[in-house]
Amino acid sequence: MKEMLQRTVEKIKEHNYCIGCGMCETFCPVSAITINFSHEKGQFLPLINYSRCTKCGICLAVCPGDDLNHPVLHQSVHQKQPEDPFIGSYLQIYKGFSKNEEYRKSGASGGFVTQFLANLLESKAVDAVLVCAMEDGNIHEPHSYLVKRVEDLGRYQRSVYTNVHWAKVIDEVRTEKLRTAIVGLPCHIHSLVKAIALKPELREYFRFTIGLFCGGTYNFNAISKTLSDMKISDIDVARIDFRWGQWPGKLRILQKNGVEHLTKRGHHFRTNYLSRCYFCFDFLADLADVSVGDNWMKGNKSAENVIIVRKKKVLNYLENLELEEISAEDIHVSHKLKSNPHRFSEANCKVGNFFSRQAPNIIPYSGIKPKAKHYFSALLEYYQFSLGDSSDEYKRAFLKFKDIYFHFVMGRESRPKK
Numbered sequence: 450m451k452e453m454l455q456r457t458v459e460k461i462k463e464h465n466y467c468i469g470c471g472m473c474e475t476f477c478p479v480s481a482i483t484i485n486f487s488h489e490k491g492q493f494l495p496l497i498n499y500s501r502c503t504k505c506g507i508c509l510a511v512c513p514g515d516d517l518n519h520p521v522l523h524q525s526v527h528q529k530q531p532e533d534p535f536i537g538s539y540l541q542i543y544k545g546f547s548k549n550e551e552y553r554k555s556g557a558s559g560g561f562v563t564q565f566l567a568n569l570l571e572s573k574a575v576d577a578v579l580v581c582a583m584e585d586g587n588i589h590e591p592h593s594y595l596v597k598r599v600e601d602l603g604r605y606q607r608s609v610y611t612n613v614h615w616a617k618v619i620d621e622v623r624t625e626k627l628r629t630a631i632v633g634l635p636c637h638i639h640s641l642v643k644a645i646a647l648k649p650e651l652r653e654y655f656r657f658t659i660g661l662f663c664g665g666t667y668n669f670n671a672i673s674k675t676l677s678d679m680k681i682s683d684i685d686v687a688r689i690d691f692r693w694g695q696w697p698g699k700l701r702i703l704q705k706n707g708v709e710h711l712t713k714r715g716h717h718f719r720t721n722y723l724s725r726c727y728f729c730f731d732f733l734a735d736l737a738d739v740s741v742g743d744n745w746m747k748g749n750k751s752a753e754n755v756i757i758v759r760k761k762k763v764l765n766y767l768e769n770l771e772l773e774e775i776s777a778e779d780i781h782v783s784h785k786l787k788s789n790p791h792r793f794s795e796a797n798c799k800v801g802n803f804f805s806r807q808a809p810n811i812i813p814y815s816g817i818k819p820k821a822k823h824y825f826s827a828l829l830e831y832y833q834f835s836l837g838d839s840s841d842e843y844k845r846a847f848l849k850f851k852d853i854y855f856h857f858v859m860g861r862e863s864r865p866k867k
């Protein structure tokens with residue numbers, strides 16, 4: 450068992466670093482791994498068939514849960530160190546939205562991602578795009594899909610705030626040798642970059658990476674507990690949408706009998722994050738070709754994106770978009786980067802280690818040193834991430850205290866509040 454812990458993703462499971470991306474299943478050369486949904490943990494996890502495993506270590510090598518040397522990863526993708534250690538490398542920064550009213554209306558923010566994918570497909574820069582969506586009638590399993598026709602893209606808009614596994618679609622990309630654009634969270638892109646380091650021929654297939662800014666993803670207990678409080682049974686739910694209606698949107702629960710509930714993502718969401726997210730360093734998908742988030746700039750009340758273009762090739766596919774250039778400082782202010790727990794994850798890792806929760810091996814960019822206030826916020830976050838079974842009253846009281854601390858000391862909203 451000790452060897453399995455050192456050589457395989459058993460280690461990732463053991464330490465709770467798994468984000469359920471499925472890359473270990475995809476790349477295991479002897480098909481010894483399957484990703485299953487764990488009802489106990491409320492997330493996807495790998496299951497290893499020990500009788501097949503040759504202990505080759507490939508699953509660990511492609512896993513985004515551990516061993517992330519960000520200066521080295523950044524260098525391998527952008528061939529330089531970041532101009533701005535809080536933003537990563539960039540060529541242009543914009544705010545804007547899709548001129549296609551449907552894409553904008555149905556988008557998580559301003560529909561930039563879907564418009565950009567449409568531009569890539571229409572100009573035949575790629576054969577397929579990798580997207581995901583919550584499934585009707587299956588609230589526990591978002592699925593990933595390869596879309597090859599522009600007219601099908603609209604079905605896959607909006608944000609899925611749980612993690613999504615890629616195993617089957619990545620297999621399809623490789624078997625069919627498709628030139629693909631992928632949309633993913635920063636950790637999805639970490640795993641892809643690690644896989645390309647191991648198998649450089651994959652570069653041929655993965656032509657564009659579109660990274661979403663990411664404050665964290667929920668495990669499925671957030672949904673189950675919320676439904677239970679509302680006295681709604683899982684099997685009566687037709688569909689969950691995390692952001693529905695006017696931007697920035699509300700949680701929508703649509704029952705099979707047609708009754709619709711629009712509500713806030715309450716305390717169950719804030720205390721049921723994937724455990725690995727606590728340690729995460731990458732908020733703005735630094736390794737993507739283009740990174741996309743919400744426009745939280747002061748005064749903005751409409752569905753808009755902010756967009757960080759990191760690679761020159763992206764600039765060729767910006768048609769049908771209303772874009773206005775903004776500065777790095779604008780993103781610093783709107784996303785309060787200098788007090789964001791992600792970039793100070795060194796503090797989170799130290800706090801984790803102190804409380805004997807072995808932290809993953811994450812090496813940050815040089816030049817970012819946490820101060821006392823970051824350590825205290827890391828302590829509060831650590832506590833929040835371990836509140837799963839506490840009483841609702843206690844959780845609410847703690848979250849109120851944390852919000853006050855973040856408001857007055859960190860000068861920003863407490864994570865997670867999207």
Ligand SMILES: Cc1cc2nc3c(=O)[nH]c(=O)nc-3n(C[C@H](O)[C@H](O)[C@H](O)COP(=O)(O)OP(=O)(O)OC[C@H]3O[C@@H](n4cnc5c(N)ncnc54)[C@H](O)[C@@H]3O)c2cc1C
Nearest residue numbers: 556557558559560561562563580581607609663664742743
């Ligand atoms: C978990 C999560 C956390 C986020 N946190 C922040 C934040 O803290 N701050 C911020 O500014 N922005 C955040 N975003 C990004 C923001 O919510 C929008 O996704 C982004 O602005 C793109 O909006 P759009 O209208 O251009 O996308 P749309 O046109 O609606 O397209 C959305 C695309 O994202 C893909 N997608 C959705 N969910 C996932 C997922 N879980 N994994 C992989 N692909 C997915 C869809 O397949 C689709 O292609 C987050 C997004 C997610 C999914």
Ligand code: SF4
Nearest residue numbers: 477502503505506508
């Ligand atoms: S065979 Fe290799 S990739 Fe597959 S589970 Fe074992 S160590 Fe991991």
Ligand code: SF4
Nearest residue numbers: 467468470471473512
């Ligand atoms: S994070 Fe991804 S690659 Fe790592 S163990 Fe989990 S599913 Fe496998």
Ligand code: SF4
Nearest residue numbers: 635636663665726729
């Ligand atoms: S916070 Fe980091 S680890 Fe968690 S889902 Fe987002 S990118 Fe992945």
